[in-house]
Amino acid sequence: MPESINPSQDGGTEPVRLPDSDLESVSASVRKLLEQSAEQALQLDNLASAPLPPDMPFGAYGMPGFAGLPPQAAPPDPRPILELEGEEYEDELDALSDWVDDYLVRVYGAEVTTAAPWCEQWQEHADVVAWLHALWLAYQQHKDPEAGLSGLFVWHRDFLTHAMAAVRAAGGPLSACMTDPDRPAHRLLPGPPPSSRTSAAPEESAESEENGERGQGAG
Numbered sequence: 001m002p003e004s005i006n007p008s009q010d011g012g013t014e015p016v017r018l019p020d021s022d023l024e025s026v027s028a029s030v031r032k033l034l035e036q037s038a039e040q041a042l043q044l045d046n047l048a049s050a051p052l053p054p055d056m057p058f059g060a061y062g063m064p065g066f067a068g069l070p071p072q073a074a075p076p077d078p079r080p081i082l083e084l085e086g087e088e089y090e091d092e093l094d095a096l097s098d099w100v101d102d103y104l105v106r107v108y109g110a111e112v113t114t115a116a117p118w119c120e121q122w123q124e125h126a127d128v129v130a131w132l133h134a135l136w137l138a139y140q141q142h143k144d145p146e147a148g149l150s151g152l153f154v155w156h157r158d159f160l161t162h163a164m165a166a167v168r169a170a171g172g173p174l175s176a177c178m179t180d181p182d183r184p185a186h187r188l189l190p191g192p193p194p195s196s197r198t199s200a201a202p203e204e205s206a207e208s209e210e211n212g213e214r215g216q217g218a219g
Contacts, residue, residue: 081133112181116168119177121186135163
């Protein structure tokens with residue numbers, strides 16, 4: 001307890017003197033309050049710098065607020081699968097295969113006939129992989145709620161029908177593969193040769209070099 005205040009000889013009052021034990025208690029309390037204040041200030045700074053979620057007022061305008069959520073990095077832009085390489089390509093092909101086998105073929109895989117061939121090894125056909133990957137990307141876009149209630153209808157009309165008709169055409173990339181479900185088959189059809197301009201370029205270069213050597217010899 002603080003000592004009593006006694007008037008001094010000149011009529012003034014002496015300062016209050018606290019026991020050492022009380023001074024230590026007061027110092028500890030002050031230090032604790034300062035630490036709590038610093039921690040609260042840091043939390044306020046973090047909250048003020050975090051953007052509001054889009055579903056909160058002013059969140060769509062990127063205004064700072066006390067959302068309590070850290071800023072999230074934007075997902076990478078999708079790339080055509082044939083531009084990927086190595087493990088990145090294999091991972092994307094695995095994800096595409098899951099969607100094709102578990103959803104696309106199961107729901108939209110009509111009977112396999114000569115007019116609508118298929119291939120159990122369609123992953124070996126680069127053009128088919130490109131078609132189905134593009135179809136899958138479009139599906140992800142149009143099933144998103146932001147696409148609206150007609151999103152999947154647009155996907156069926158503008159993407160599904162056209163892609164499946166191209167992939168499973170009678171004279172398409174799978175025409176040499178399975179045309180009967182009881183007789184699995186797989187064969188890659190050879191593509192067209194390089195254009196005459198591309199194939200002739202090395203020959204013309206060789207002829208030019210040969211003519212140049214002859215000219216030097218004649219000189």
